[in-house]
Structure formats: structure tokens, C-alpha cells
Amino acid sequence: MSAYAVPEAAVNKALSKAGFADNSRFSSPTFPAMGRRLALALVIGACGLPGISAAATWMTVDQDSFNYASQTPENSTFNTWFWREDSAASHRFNVSDVDGCTAEKPCVALTASAYAVNTAYTNAEMYNNSCSKGASDSKMAAVDKAAEAVGASAEKAGKAQQTEAATSADASQQLATLGLSVWGKALQRHVTTLCDQPYPYQSAKSPLTPKGITSSWSHNAPVHLESNPLSMTLYDVEADWKATRDIVFNNPYRADINDSLLLTTEIRATTQNQGGSRGWGFWNTTMDPGMMQLAWFMEYSMPQSDTKDGQSNRTLLMQTIGRTEDGKSLRYCSTVLDSKEFSIYDWHTYKIELRYDGVQYLVDGRKVADHRQINLEKPMAFHNWVDNRNYLQKNDSEPANFPLTQAKENYIRQFSVESTPAATLPAPEGEALGSCTTLSEGVILSDLLKMLLKDAQF
Template identity: 40%
Template sequence: MINRRCVVVSGILFSLFAMTGCQTWQTAYEDDYNYPTAKPFNAKFNTWFWREDATGTHVFNYIDTPGNAGPDKKGCFADAPCVKLTAPVYAQSGNTKPPYINAEMYNNSCARQGPGHPDKQPYDRLLDPVNPLLQSITFIQPAEMHANIKKYCDLPYPYRPVEGVAKQGPFAEDSWNTTTKTNIAHNYLALIADKEALWKWYRDIGFNNIYLANDAVSSRIVANVRADGTGGGSRGWGYWNTTMNPLVMQFAWFMEVTTEKKPPSSGFDNNVWMMTVRGGSSLDFCLTPLSPEKYSIYDWHQYSVEWTSKSVQYFVDDVLVADHRKYIPDIGLAFHNWVDNRNYGKYGPPNYALKTPKTNLINQFAVYEQKPTGQQSLSPVSVNGTTCGSVPFDKDINEIEKLIKMIIEAYE
């Protein structure tokens, strides 16, 4: 493992600084999740889309630590509150199978023309017949599409329909993002593969994949996260292009996969990997296990993913824990943070019946960008335990459950 801490002393030392292997990053976005319940509301709230499946929940301005936050922010304080994503215990009746329970956050796709977007956005152009968001959805009229997206994006979120009535969110007046960067990518499976409530269908037509790494720019996300609850399921945080189609799926994230042990053994295996995946004609991936003894996700840590055109590097508390040089993502991605009860292993039910809630806490999030100035050729870095592979798959596969299973089986 490699510890890397860099401090810029002055502009005069920039050349020497770049030659030492450190890189300079410019802040592109930062959120401390402090969302007031009275006006003026925090405008940054509308940079997120909060999704809840079944009984998944979000709690805002969550506090579990007395006093004020220190420099390391190891807790949820009054002046540095958390967002709490939870897959709760779900009370079942009879022998019914457990539903999929999921809570997640990713970049808001309800974007329209505004102070930060001088040009019309895809949702402003829904009545335009050449709008790419309509190219494969021929069974819905543009006027109907426009009306429904406006209906659901005009409502503040998070909200869940309760007895047919949308529960109003107290932190925003609507769901539209008019200030932060956007890159709305069409989700071809939104109205075909997803079987969700209409308000999710329509807002899933396009995903906001705003981050990119290529020869002109690199991207870095940094988040303070602590997990709670060890029941079966998965959780993670990092980059994803938020699609269920493996032909175009790409991600670079920290992911915990909790699976039942092979019978006659009992109990769970809790594995955390740094995963870099790029779909296409085959499933290409690199995996590196994260040591639970050294970096328990049930303690507060700062997680960072640095994505360039040449590599994806993963850091925990500024320590390099994975360095992937193959199958680098090459399209726009979004930030994604989730927790659920899904089983991706060979054994056990598709969804676990949780005995205790599974939660992710996050109290700070930042995005940085780096231009070519200051970058240099990457030197080889040795991080033990990385496996890279390529797995062919049936082009009809359209579920992330099957895709993750294939990755795990190939790794094993």
C-alpha cells in the first residue's frame, strides 16, 4: 500500500511539485449535506436524485455525534450532518419472498435551462422530434412524455407516493437542477426493462453522467463514508453510468458483496472489492480486494477514486489500495452511493430478508477535476491482489444481478 499526501507550497514550486508525482486538482463541486428545513433552502440539494425501492429510506440532517465537527469529520455532527441511506428490515406476511429493498443517491437528471445551463437541456427539448431521449421510445407521444417529466420533476424530492399522494420533501421547492454541470445520457431500458412506479420511469429516461476522464481532463471523487449493518446484500460508492445494459455499462467503485456460504457451512462472506468494469462485446473487469482488518467499512474513512485516461486508482484515507490500468472507463459517469438487500452470490435467495437495517452514512462529498497541466506519465505501482479478466456474455443479459455474479464467479 502507498501513502500519498501532497501539499502545494507555492505557485513557484509547481514544476517541482508535478515532477514529484503529486497532482493538482481543482474543486468542481462540494456538498456537506447541510440542508436547512426553512428558507432559504440549500440550492445544492437539487444536484441529487434520491431513489427508494420498496421501503428503502433516506434521512437528512442526520446527527449521531455530539458537539461540532473536527477537521477529520468522523461522525454526523450538527454543523456537519449526514445523509443516511437505509435498506430496512421488511416485515413479511406468510411465506412471501422478500422484495428488493434499495436506497441510493446519484446525480440528478431533472436538469433544465438556467443560470448554469445557458443552452436548452434534453428535457427542455422533449417536444423536439430529433431529441435523442425519444429515439427508441416510440410508444409514448412526446407531449405525454413532456407532461409526465414536468409533473414529476416539478415536485420536490425525496418523496414517495403514500396512498397515491406524493410526500413533499422539505428541502427544495422542486426537483429541477439549473446550476450544476449536466450530461444527460439516454437510458434505453427505462420504459422497457424497469418495472417501477411512473415517477421513477420518467425520471430514469435520462441519467446525468457528468464526470469524464480523457486526454483533456481527469476526475476525482472523495467521500467520507461509514457503513452500518452487516446483513446480507450489497452496498457501495463510486462512479457508474447508471445503466442496466451490460453492453454499455461502465463503473469504478468500492463495493461490498455479502453472500451466503456454500452449504453445509452457514453464515455470510462479507467481501469488499474495488471494481473497475467496462462492458461491450464482453465483460471486462479488474478487481482488488480491500482488507477488512485494515480498512473496515464499518468505521469512518475517506474514500477516493481517481480516474484518468490511463488508470483508475482507489484510495482509503490517502493510502493507495488499488491501481487498475486495464479496461479504463471512457464515457461519462455519475456518482453513485447505494445500499440494498440483493444477493449476487451462487447460494441463498435473490433478495435477503434483513434481520437488521443496512445503512450508509455520508457526511461530505467533493468532486475535483484536473487539466493536462501537472500530469505526467504513470509509473508502475504494485498493489497485491488485483485480478483482471474478460468474460463473454449473452447479449440478451439486461440485469446487473447477472453481471455482478459473472464478475464474482470469474474472480473466484
């Protein structure tokens, strides 16, 4: 089933019940799919539809229980994700020996490990895997699509940038330079080789690697590949294989004027006294402020030892970045989560209801943020991460990353994304919850980061 489609049989049944026995006109060129949705929305309230009611019923688009011990990982949900590990970071699978994680309901642990003398970026993250090919796609077809998308962007990059990149001694940038001019079979073979290998951070013989993993290819997860402009520039300083895999991002989840999405996940964090960030939610995986879009829960923290007596060392924000209704400017919304009422260091169910023109955030069924008049039309990926990044850095004398004296972990045990026709959702009730700001044209990344941190209570 398409991530953005109501089942055909259900639509036909509803339209027929409403008296449209010949509903072929709803799929004609003059009455496209959007018209069928409108017709469906008009008859739902009057005649009803199995599985859909005036109070919206959500249909599963994607889900993962993280029980990798009970399935064959190859072609399963394990390869839905790119399990990213930077510096002293790792993942543990099928965790059943910590609070809230059992053999029947196992967890994945994302760990930014303690390494007190290390100020390198340490990040454990999961996001949608770009080594994706649909059930009917060949391996090379997916790579061809990726290379073609990036090649089109690369052609616009300009010869000056190519010359600058060519002078770089960094191997990953030399590889990126190759991609600026010719995304040929050599690069395709390189990407294929990387996706052909199993979980790339650990040996296939590692006890932490689920059995049955023979490659990183995902066959049955949602796919929407988009080129990553930064992979072609000197701003990308990834390791060779990471840069190559990230020439495209897989951003498969999108809310639009026709469909709304609902993310549900169960997560618990550990270790409150360390610095860095962590979070979970939707992001279109780009650092370009002109294109950035996100809707997530994010914690900013500093080491407790750096705070004054009685001062909190962390803030959890619900943050949304999208566009104004006319699409001309960036719009940013933010709400602080009451940590005394909802501690992320206990198990909670987090929901993000993503509409075309707004976002609602819920914790354990209670609405805690409602950001309106903000358009989120771009496809996004699910991200869950924990790191040591110092987003609170005030000057160059402060470290870009905090050294960790204790490990920080995120445990996740449930994930799903559901879809419903937007017309079936009631209008948001009550007042909006959160503050929103329209950003000026030409905003740069440093300005955007300042906006993201303006509500941090330090």
C-alpha cells in the same frame, strides 16, 4: 467553471510567463483546446502556475457537505441528487445524533429498513438528478433535450417491440410505449410535473423533508443527460413516475485523455450480519453490459445465519468495468479490500482517481487498488446505495432479495469531485494492484454478474 476546463486566466498567465504573449493561436481552429492543454502541460514544470504544479493540483468540480439545515435547499445541493427509495427504504437528512455525525458536520443516512417478511427489492440510493437545468436553461429546454435524446433511440427500437409493449397491462409500460413513437408535449408535461414536485418519496410537510423544497429541479449541478434504452422496453418494471423520470440519466463526470477526476467521500456503513449489497463510486447508470462502465467500492453479503461457522458473510471489492485499449471488448478489474485493515463499518475517507486509461482506489490516503490498461471514456454519475439484493443467487430456488431482520444504513458526510489536466499527473508507481480480465464479445448480463462475483470470498 466547466468541469473539464482549466481557468482561462490561469492558462493565459502560464503561457505568457513562458514567452507566449500572443497565445491566441492556441485557441485557433488549427490549435484547439487540446493544444492549449498540451502547451500548458509543457510549461507547467518550467515556470510554474499558481494553484497548479508538476505534482497535480485538483480543482473542484462538484461538492456537497450535506448540511441542508444551513442552506435554502431550493437551487442548492439537495437537488443535486435523486433520493431513490424502493420498497422499505428511506433517507434521513441533517443527521447529528450518531457516531461521526454532528450539527457542524451532519450526515445523510441511507436506510434499507428491517422488514423480515418482505422479499421485494429494498434500496436506498442517491445518484445525480436528471431533473436538471442549467442556470441559463429553461425548464422545458431541459425536458426537450431529454425527450429528443430518447426519441432518437426509440425510433430505432422497431415496431415489433412497440407491439409487444402495447400489449402490456402495466401502466408504466403503456407510458413507455407512447414514448416509442411520439415524445410529444404530453410526455414532456408528465416529466415536468414529476420534476415540479418536491422530494417525491415524502410529503412536503414531512419532518424528514428539508424546509424550502418546492420542486426536484437542480439549477447549478453538473449536467450531462443521456437516454436510458431500458426505459423503452419491458425490462423496465419501475413504478410509473420512476420510469418516466428515468427516461434519461444524468451522468456528468467524465475522465478523458485531457482530464482526470478525483472522487473523495467519507462514509460509514452499519449492520454486518444482513444480506444484500452496498457501495459507492462511479457508474454510468445502465445495466446494458455492452455499454456498462463503473469504478466503485462494492460490498456483497449474505445473512450471517446462512454461513457456516467461522465463515465471513461479506466481501468488499474495488471493481472497474471499462473497455480494452482498442475499444473492442469489455475489460473487468477487481481487488479485494482487506476488511481487517479497513472496515467499512468505521469512518474512512475513500478516493477514486479516475484516469482515461486506469483507476486508482485509496482509503485514508493509502492506495489499495490500481487497475490499469482499462479505458473509461464514458460519462458517469456518483452512486451511493444500500439494498437487499441477492447477487449471490445460485439458482431460482433462492430468493432474488434477502429479507432484512435489521436495518442496514450508509452514512455519508462529505462528497467532492475534482479535476486536473491529465498531463500533470505522474505515471502510476509500482505494480498494478488487482486482477483484470478481457471479456468475450457478446457478453450478457448474467455472465457479467458472474465475473463481478468471482472474487467474492464465500
